[in-house]
Amino acid sequence: MAEKPRLKVPKDAKKGEVVEIKTLIAHPMESGQRKDDAGVLVPRKIINRFTCEFNGKLAFACDLEPAIATNPYFQFTVRVEESGTFRFTWIDDDGSTITADETITVA
Amino acid sequence: MRALTRRDALVLWAGTAAALVDPRPVRATPSEAEAAIAEFTGGKPVEPGRIAIGLPEIAENGNTVELSIAVESPMTPADHVTDVLVVGDGNPNPRVATFHFTMMSGRAQAATRIRLAATQNVIVVAGTGDGRFFTARKEVKVTIGGCGG
Numbered sequence: 001m002a003e004k005p006r007l008k009v010p011k012d013a014k015k016g017e018v019v020e021i022k023t024l025i026a027h028p029m030e031s032g033q034r035k036d037d038a039g040v041l042v043p044r045k046i047i048n049r050f051t052c053e054f055n056g057k058l059a060f061a062c063d064l065e066p067a068i069a070t071n072p073y074f075q076f077t078v079r080v081e082e083s084g085t086f087r088f089t090w091i092d093d094d095g096s097t098i099t100a101d102e103t104i105t106v107a
Numbered sequence: 108m109r110a111l112t113r114r115d116a117l118v119l120w121a122g123t124a125a126a127l128v129d130p131r132p133v134r135a136t137p138s139e140a141e142a143a144i145a146e147f148t149g150g151k152p153v154e155p156g157r158i159a160i161g162l163p164e165i166a167e168n169g170n171t172v173e174l175s176i177a178v179e180s181p182m183t184p185a186d187h188v189t190d191v192l193v194v195g196d197g198n199p200n201p202r203v204a205t206f207h208f209t210m211m212s213g214r215a216q217a218a219t220r221i222r223l224a225a226t227q228n229v230i231v232v233a234g235t236g237d238g239r240f241f242t243a244r245k246e247v248k249v250t251i252g253g254c255g256g
Contacts, residue, residue, distance in 0.1 A: 018213030031222070033199050054211060061207040062217070067198050069171040069220040076206075079213030 005088065009102040013080050017106075021052065024073045025090050025098065031066035047072050049091040055084035080106050137228075140196035144232050147192040147205075148240045158231050158243035166223060169249040175218035176206070178233045178241065188215035190234045197227025223249045 008022035025047065032044025044066060051061040059078045078086070083106045090098045144153070161175035180188045187210060193203040208215050215233065230244040
């Protein structure tokens with residue numbers, strides 16, 4: 001997974017503000033339903049869970065099924081009460097994880 | 108071009124037969140979608156309402172369809188949405204995604220992009236912290252199916 005996830009997180013916010021976050025990660029999301037050119041079923045390989053933690057506490061999560069489109073995109077919100085770090089984690093069917101961090105300054 | 112031999116004919120026939128019996132991806136039946144919902148709710152009653160679903164009326168390409176969900180909730184300790192299940196009753200596997208919200212989410216709102224194999228109903232069920240369930244559904248007409256179907 002050479003490509004880094006794309007994140008859209010505001011740099012700063014007011015205390016108690018609900019901020020909008022957007023994430024996109026490059027992944028084929030192989031559904032396990034598709035056949036290759038030789039007619040052989042391509043085994044399932046998807047991102048099956050995405051989480052967003054803020055300062056170590058879970059803020060938002062999603063369990064993904066093969067019905068999530070290629071290159072999973074998420075938009076969601078988090079209420080921020082203090083400055084800190086968002087940690088985004090994507091878990092692959094093969095057990096590997098991809099993480100990315102983004103900081104926010106809360107005044 | 109040489110004349111068709113008996114062997115050629117057999118190969119041709121076998122190929123055609125294989126193509127004929129080639130199973131299309133099995134579609135979920137509405138009852139499978141109902142079963143996924145029952146598993147999510149633990150069989151508790153589900154009330155209609157509180158949920159806004161953002162989906163196109165017609166999806167030209169079922170491989171990527173914009174979905175947004177928003178549940179009316181103050182998101183306070185006393186009244187908040189915890190989990191939101193999305194199912195499609197015409198996909199090979201009815202489950203699409205399960206969103207998990209926390210008090211830190213601020214709003215019970217999220218968006219993603221989904222695959223729809225055919226024209227079908229997308230059903231959203233939201234569970235609250237105090238064990239209540241709300242639901243809404245929307246039909247999407249799909250021109251080209253997703254899921255490799």
